[in-house]
Amino acid sequence: MRRISPVLQQDNVDSNLISLIKTILAACREISFRVSQGELAGVLGSTLGENIQGETQKKLDIIANELLKEVILETGLVKAISSEEEDDTVAGNPQGQYLVTFDPLDGSSNTDINSLIGTIFSILPAQAHLAADDPSQFLQPGTAQIAAGYVLYGPSTMLALTTGKGTRIYTLDKTYGGFLLTEELASIPKYTAEFAINMSNQRYWQAPMQQYIDDLLQGKTGKRGKNFNMRWIAAMVGDVHRVLCRGGIFMYPTDTKDANKPDKLRLMYEANPMSFLVEQAGGVSSTGYQRIMEIQPENIHQRVAVILGSKHEVETCINYHQS
Numbered sequence: 501m502r503r504i505s506p507v508l509q510q511d512n513v514d515s516n517l518i519s520l521i522k523t524i525l526a527a528c529r530e531i532s533f534r535v536s537q538g539e540l541a542g543v544l545g546s547t548l549g550e551n552i553q554g555e556t557q558k559k560l561d562i563i564a565n566e567l568l569k570e571v572i573l574e575t576g577l578v579k580a581i582s583s584e585e586e587d588d589t590v591a592g593n594p595q596g597q598y599l600v601t602f603d604p605l606d607g608s609s610n611t612d613i614n615s616l617i618g619t620i621f622s623i624l625p626a627q628a629h630l631a632a633d634d635p636s637q638f639l640q641p642g643t644a645q646i647a648a649g650y651v652l653y654g655p656s657t658m659l660a661l662t663t664g665k666g667t668r669i670y671t672l673d674k675t676y677g678g679f680l681l682t683e684e685l686a687s688i689p690k691y692t693a694e695f696a697i698n699m700s701n702q703r704y705w706q707a708p709m710q711q712y713i714d715d716l717l718q719g720k721t722g723k724r725g726k727n728f729n730m731r732w733i734a735a736m737v738g739d740v741h742r743v744l745c746r747g748g749i750f751m752y753p754t755d756t757k758d759a760n761k762p763d764k765l766r767l768m769y770e771a772n773p774m775s776f777l778v779e780q781a782g783g784v785s786s787t788g789y790q791r792i793m794e795i796q797p798e799n800i801h802q803r804v805a806v807i808l809g810s811k812h813e814v815e816t817c818i819n820y821h822q823s
């Protein structure tokens with residue numbers, strides 16, 4: 501099985517970018533180790549703090565954020581970072597070639613039940629004309645991403661990574677200490693009979709999503725003419741991993757549950773990197789109205805509606821939004 505560096509070299513990835521990716525993965529290996537120690541490492545439970553988005557921070561959110569921030573900035577390759585757990589962007593080397601955004605710990609509510617969690621990251625090009633402490637340098641659409649990936653801390657620790665030449669899946673070999681390629685090119689089946697959505701929000705969705713789900717739930721005897729199964733992991737990283745492995749449609753639509761928060765998932769830390777991975781595996785990712793990677797971000801903590809996965813099913817869902 502192949503290690504990461506030769507695979508990336510074969511894809512003609514710049515040596516600085518390879519070294520940045522490997523540094524991010526070194527931090528993820530450390531997070532993976534601490535996660536596997538659970539209560540023994542004292543990493544479970546909540547802190548007294550909240551992040552900028554008013555969400556209670558888990559101890560692991562903070563630990564993962566600090567680890568990633570420190571190692572990424574130490575490389576000297578990065579001009580600034582932006583994290584879900586940081587109110588503001590953090591400046592690095594003014595000469596750095598890259599910007600990194602990350603969700604240090606996705607699926608925080610799963611930490612206390614020993615269930616799936618992960619780290620999501622995205623790498624953008626630095627903007628020469630903007631200062632290292634200027635947050636507007638991050639306001640680039642997802643199409644500008646140079647690389648994106650996630651590390652899933654599950655029964656095994658797995659990495660999905662793209663640099664724009666397909667999405668590859670690696671598994672952490674804990675004896676050797678590095679990630680080995682275990683799936684050359686992920687390919688999301690075009691058709692699916694599996695959906696993922698938080699059904700408890702149904703009454704708060706907009707009409708097109710209500711109608712799409714209603715029709716889908718009718719099964720074989722309804723308009724769709726087939727039965728669907730449902731899964732919900734409560735960690736986007738776990739749901740997207742399933743979609744990459746066997747297809748499916750994952751949705752977190754706009755809702756009216758909280759007037760201050762019509763959308764839940766974050767564009768820069770969750771939606772864009774996952775969209776890049778999904779598109780590179782032959783899937784589709786949209787808000788229902790627009791390709792997610794073409795959204796021009798207006799602020800770093802912006803949230804968006806997300807519909808992603810198997811091409812035919814996502815396009816069917818998009819049609820409900822456009823009729």
Ligand SMILES: O=P(O)(O)OC[C@H]1O[C@](O)(COP(=O)(O)O)[C@@H](O)[C@@H]1O
Pocket residue numbers: 584603605606607608609698734735736737752764
């Ligand atoms: O509470 P819900 O509706 O199940 O939300 C689950 C969603 O929230 C998230 O956990 C948000 O991520 P964080 O843990 O990084 O805040 C997504 O990963 C997931 O899809």
Ligand SMILES: [Mg+2]
Pocket residue numbers: 603605606607736770
């Ligand atoms: Mg998250």
Ligand SMILES: [Mg+2]
Pocket residue numbers: 561584603604605606607608
């Ligand atoms: Mg998070």
